[in-house]
Amino acid sequence: MKMLFQSLKLSKTWIVFTIHIISCSISMAQSGITxxxxxxxxxxxxxxxxxxxxxxxxxxxxxxxxxxxxxxxxxxxxxxxxxxxxxxxxxxxxxxxxxxxxxxxxxxxxxxxxxxxxxxxxxxxxxxxxxxxxxxxxxxxxxxxxxxxxxxxxxxxxxxxxxxxxxxxxxxxxxxxxxxxxxxxxxxxxxxxxxxxxxxxxxxxxxxxxxxxxxxxxxxxxxxxxxxxxxxxxxxxxQLPDNNFQTRLYDARSPYITNSYFDYSSPVNEPIQKNTILRHRLEKKDPSALKSEAIKPIIYYLDNGTPEPIRSALMEGAGWWNQAFEAAGFINAFQVKILPETADPMDLRYNMINWVHRSTRGWSYGDAVVDPRTGEIIKGNVTLGSLRVRQDYLIAQGLLAPFENNALPADDKMLKMALQRLKQLSAHEIGHTIGLMHNYISSSQNRASVMDYPPPMVTLNASNEIDLNNAYTNEIGEWDKVSIQYGYSQFPKGTNEAEALNKILSNAAKNGLTFISDRDARDPAGLHPEAHLWDNGNDPVKELKNVMNVRSKALSKFGLNNIPQGTPMAMLEDVLVPVYLFHRYQVEAVSKQVGGMYYSYAIKGDGQMVTRSVSKEVQLEALKALADCMDPKALTLPESIIRLIPPRPAGYGNSKELFTRRTGLVFDPLAAAETAADMPLSFLFNASRLNRMVQYQASNKGLGVDEMISLLIAKTWKSPRLNGMEGLIQKQNEQLLLTYLLSASINDDASFATKAQIHKSLEDLKTYAGAQLKATTDNTYKGYLILTLDRMKTPEKAKPTLHPIAPPGAPIGCMMDEI
Structure with a gap:
């Protein structure tokens, strides 16, 4: 038995050894194959x-x-x-x-x-x-x-x-x-x-x-x-680009996306982090000429699946950039063509403008393939969502009520406005792919850049009719020309490039052209009074009043003529939403006046204004304008509109594009009013803003939190009692304000000084509500005041909405576009 086991053991060893030899032979044979x-x-x-x-x-x-x-x-x-x-x-x-x-x-x-x-x-x-x-x-x-x-x-x-x-x-x-x-x-x-x-x-x-x-x-x-x-x-x-690309240093005043890295060979007295800008390679045929053709022009190709008339609009808008490159000394250096049928849009040799379909509307964006060694843009890649144009069309439809004769007029102003927006959109997204960030201060500088987010500029003409003729610009902006001059100018031999670039930005600032980008404009605390998305004009309050007048005019005409023949009546709500909330972005822009501060991306020695607080007088004017937007008379929809909106028919579901409701299937006008009133409150009661206001009041005699709350209470709780739907909205506004007060009073992000002012305001309101309860003989109003006092006992239950209940009404979508 022992010998048998040894024999088996030897056999196994021989088998393993044999397999190993065979495996090695196969491996050796494999490596020898050509x-x-x-x-x-x-x-x-x-x-x-x-x-x-x-x-x-x-x-x-x-x-x-x-x-x-x-x-x-x-x-x-x-x-x-x-x-x-x-x-x-x-x-x-x-x-x-x-x-x-x-x-x-x-x-x-x-x-x-x-x-x-x-x-x-x-x-x-x-x-x-x-x-x-x-x-x-x-x-x-x-x-x-x-x-x-x-x-x-x-x-x-x-x-x-x-x-x-x-x-x-x-x-x-x-x-x-x-x-x-x-x-x-x-x-x-x-x-x-x-x-x-x-x-x-x-x-x-x-x-x-x-x-x-x-x-x-x-x-x-x-x-x-x-x-x-x-x-x-x-x-x-x-293949990677050759080593002849000339990098260009980033300047904080310029709008360029950066290519950043850490250079550990930097002298100790220099920053270790280096920032160069992203840009395409563009060189003059004649570097000494003031204007010259390019050795290799920048060519963008439009998706050949783009239909007309959209194709022509996108081509025209994209071509605007040639105006900026001309200003930088290049002749026909930026070109736009239709992608050949034989070309592949994914091929890295083609800068692309893609026309992309989705099931719902959403953002467009500009992206780029970049050489990380240098910041050279190898391929620009634009994605344009095909449904976004329909939202602009819908906004115009709501404003114009054009179906009086059950057919579109020969001059389709809605399509004209939507196509004009597409031109701007095409230019905007290409701007990202040639290296540019957003510039959200441009709307206050005479629409100086396509890299801002533009709402349609709508006015009332001499006949008190809505006018869309100047809704969007039709050319590249003055700041865009400055941007391309900074990023792409090729200077004659012997020029001090740093001095020449500094001169471009300094001269722009002297001419009132500056730059404020995403972080500042998108900050929920809203600091810079002139940097915002979807706003117009250099006077936010004045433009808000204009927008409210346009909104009022559109709502006064709203009805059957807002939808074409054969459309389910319930679809009126889809058109109503962007009209009812037409003021939403200008409201946010005005809110930045309250507790706001002007500033620039100044650098030492450039002479620019660094910081400057908004005066108390301007803040008060802004606050009053915001309070007017909560006026129940402005938020109450006429019965003539409400009765035209039935529950949605089978096959037409609800969507996030509509108002939320507490009334089941039927349209809820109170929910619409709640959405509109919630917006200014959510901006005003941002904890960072409140904390700033307390500090500014102490150091600069700015508008205080207590003063803001007193004005809002005067406009709501202490204003004359209203009846009917206006009365319901009035009470709803009061409870919304109370919600924000209670929540802010226990917000850990609020400073002690801020909480102290809010607690005092709540105590005053509690005293007022108690006195009203004793004085009133109206049982309905009594119940309302009892509810109010009861809510004050549990501030932790107050949950401000911060306007997520609002339909995503941004003119082009509901997310951020970025490179």
Whole structure:
């Protein structure tokens, strides 16, 4: 038995040894295979990176000829989901990488160097020290399958077929279900896999399956079978630009998006963080000429799937940028063309304007593929949502009530306004892709930039009729010309570039052209009185009064003529919403006067105003204008409108575009009024604003929180009692104000001084309500006052809405567009 066991043990050892020998032989034989032998039955695609298609296995093989050479790698989404809420739009760009293929034995690693940390001017040892101090990223590992000379062949299928755009995470994060990539339902997409001398393009069809059966409403609405979502992902490899690109330093007064990195070779007396601007490469044929054609003009291609008349509008708006480049000394240097049928919009050689369809309206945005070493823009990529134009059309429809004769008039002013907005939108998003940030102060500087967010400028003409003739501009703005001069001007040899650039910005400031961008304008605390989204004019209060007059005129005409013949009457509410809330953005702009402060992005020695508080008189005027917007008379809809809106018919569901309601199926005019009154209160009672007001009152004799509350109480609680619907809205406004007071009184973000003033105001209001309760003989009013006093006992139950109940009425959507 012992000998048998030993015999078996020897046999097993021999088998293991034999298998090891065979394995080594196979491995040695494999490494000895040439690329020609391995690929003899595959279809070759020669180009930047030669690759081979194996029809029998569905695999892609890459032939890597140059190891350790840096190249550009870019992912994108050529066929998307179609849901604005989830994202994943057709044409969206993924991450931009600089990568190199490095070989160790039979492994080839795709490594991304860390360009965020450098030693630009240091020696090799100093550069090596920085490189070794910060992590690199290995994006993928390949196994050498064959080699010839210095070239190696690797199977790239798994790399190309991975979830490179993190689609699964996006779907889970938006609560659409537990989706995972299914390799069995995914494949290489050959029609869009191509090769060129300077770039290699590979595309895949990927299917993501839901593993728990629970799918979200967003994917349910756009996918034929929500348990399986099939998209396409594109991979681009391209040669990096040469080293001749001239970087340009960022100036805080300029509107450029920055390319930032840390240079550890910087002298101790200089900042370690370096900021250069993003821009395309643009050079004059004749650098000495005041105006010259470009060696290589910037060309943008419009999606050839864009229909007329939208196509012409987008082409015209995009072409406005040539005005700015002309001002910077270039002749016909910015061009717009229709994408040729043979071209691929995902090809990195084409700057694209994509016309993208979604199931709901949403934002457009400008993105770019950028060389992270220098900030050179390699590809501009614009995404324009096709449904956004319909929102502008709807706004005009609500303002004009044009269907008096049950047909559109020959002069369709609504379409004219919507197309004019599209021109501006096209220019705006391209602006991001040529390097520019938003400039939200431009609306107060005579609409000086297409990089602001413009509402339609609507007025009442001499006949007291609504006039849309000047709704949007029809050219590039003066600030945009300054921007392009700063970013793209090519100065004659011998010019001190730093001085020339400083002069451009200094002269602009002297001419009243400045720059305030996103963080400031979008801050919910609203500090800068002139920096806002969707506002008009250099006097916010004056424009609010104009907007309220336009709103009043539109509501006085509102009725059957606001919808075309054959439209369900319930659809009147869709048109009513943007008219009823027509003032919403100007309200927010005016609120920034209260507790506001003027300031600039001044730099030492430039002579600009640095900071200046808004005077108490201006703040009071703004506060009174905001209080007028809460007037029950302004918020009460006439019965003639209310009775025209029945419950929605079958097949027409409610949506977030409509007012919320507490009345079941029937339209709720009180809910509409609550939405409108909530907005100014939510802006005014921001804790940061209240804290500033207390400090400004103490140091600058500004408007105090106690004074603001006293005025609001006088306009609500202490104003004459109203009846009917106006009376209900009056009480609703009072309770909304009380909600904000109670919440602010216990808000941890409010300073002690702020809370003290609010507590005093609440105590005064409590005394007033108690006195009213004793004096009144009206049982309804008694009940109301009892409710008020009862609410004051539990401030922790007061939950201000901060206006999420408002329909997302931004003229172009409800999210942020960004590069």
């Amino acid at each position: 690329i020609a032998e391995k690929t003899k039955n595959m279809k070759p695609y020669n180009g930047f990176i030669n690759y081979y298609w194996d029809e029998s296995t569905g695999k892609i093989w890459l032939q890597i000829d140059e190891l350790d050479k840096e190249i550009l790698y870019q992912t994108s989404l050529p066929a998307g989901l179609g849901s604005n809420d989830v994202g994943l739009d057709r044409g969206v760009m993924g991450t931009t990488y600089i990568v190199k293929f490095s070989r160790t034995a039979n492994k080839v690693l795709m490594i991304e160097p860390n360009y965020a940390y450098r030693a630009v001017s240091g020696g090799e040892a100093e550069k090596r020290a920085v490189e070794q101090s910060f992590a690199q990223s290995t994006i993928w590992g390949f196994t050498v399958a064959a080699e010839t000379g210095g070239s190696v062949l690797v199977d790239a299928t798994d790399f190309i077929m991975r979830d490179a755009l993190k689609v699964s995470n996006r779907l889970r994060g938006s609560k659409q279900g537990n989706y995972n990539l299914d390799a069995g339902r995914s494949a290489i997409y050959l029609p869009r896999s191509k090769n060129f001398p300077l770039n290699t393009e590979l595309e895949t069809t990927l299917t993501f399956i839901n593993t728990d059966g629970q799918t979200g409403n967003f994917v349910n609405s756009v996918t034929p079978a929500p348990e399986a979502i099939t998209l396409r992902v594109h991979h681009s490899f391209a």
